Amino acid sequence: MDSFNIYTLSDILHPLDIDSLIKMLQITPFYHHFIQTSNHVTDWFWKEYFKYHGYLPEETNLKRALQLRGLHKWCSDKYDYEKFINFRRIDLSDNQISKIPESLSRLTNLIYLNLYVNQISEIPESLSRLTNLIYLDFSSNQITEIPESFSRLTNLQRLYLYNNQISKIPENLSRLTNLTHLFLFLNQISEIPESLSRLTNLIKLDLSNNQISEIPDSLSRLTNLEILGLSKNQISEMPESFSNLTNLKKLYLSNNQISEIPESLSRLTNLQCLYLYKNQISEIPESLSRLTNLVYLYLFDNQIIEIPESFSCLTNLEWLGLRGTKISEIPKSLRHLPIHI
Secondary structure (H helix, E strand, O other): OOOOOHHHHHHHOOHHHHHHHHHHHHHOOOHHHHHHHOHHHHHHHHHHHHHHHOOOOOOOOOOOEEEOOOOOOOOOOOOOHHHHOOOOEEEOOOOOOOOOOHHHHHOOOOOEEEOOOOOOOOOOHHHHHOOOOOEEEOOOOOOOOOOHHHHHOOOOOEEEOOOOOOOOOOHHHHHOOOOOEEEOOOOOOOOOOHHHHHOOOOOEEEOOOOOOOOOOHHHHHOOOOOEEEOOOOOOOOOOHHHHHOOOOOEEEOOOOOOOOOOHHHHHOOOOOEEEOOOOOOOOOOHHHHHOOOOOEEEOOOOOOOOOOHHHHHOOOOOEEEOOOOOOOOOOHHHOOOOEEO
16 A cells, blocks of 8 residues: 555544544554554644553554654653654654653654753753664753763754753764754854864754854865854854855855955855845945855845945846945946845
8 A cells, every 4th residue: 555545534533533543453454554654643643642541552563753742731751751662753842841751761763853842951961872863853942051972962963952041062062973954043152163163064054143253264164064044143254264165055144243245255156145134344345246146135234335236247136135224326237136225
């Protein structure tokens, strides 16, 4: 059997009929396929079962996923998660979990763990036993520190720790060399450590909404970066070494204290989105017109007084934001551009 319309079941069955459905599944030939291949079933069926019974049946074939998002009443700190020993994906987001129970660290088959929007203030060292994790989300909690033990999670590809109270990126985070996504925005980080440059597989790095005042040259070693977020910090200068990030498609540097756009930025010819609004920029260099792949260029709320006529080459532009600048007139040669002033 290649597919099964689970919407029919979810539309007609009431949660109180869960036991009947289980009996039906256990005696029908498509039972194993039904469980193993449908994300929708795990998102709906087992969630309803858990809500109704407060536990899951001990079925070795239920290995795929469990979504318990927003089930405050059932997902307590003391719940024995060891019952989910064979699960590979667990979503415990949007609950009121304040402490990670020891039993969760025994689920060594997990590749996906989501604890977004809880009340967790500390990540226990025991969690480092989950060495198969590929995706880990602790965003929107009350975490103040990334534990040293995190360095053991060497299979991690996506790590989300945004909207916490983290003040430091530990040196040993650089051991997570398989990371492709690292989101640490909305924290209290003041420094980008040189060790971060060892994460050379990073594609997306977001450090916006922190207290960073300087971009180290070492960041330019992350040559696979496609998206870099550094908005809402205290940065006053863009390093010349930025020119090495030639794979960048989106660069976010708005709401800083930048006064000058370096000529070297023109080497980032893959840039599609450049956000430099709400800075202290007074001049746009002619060289910026070499960024012919730009689609969105946001320069509003700066001290700019004129646009170079060479911008007429930016034929892919869909939005040129210049509101709140000191530009009083647009040259005729540029009036074909989608300028918003």
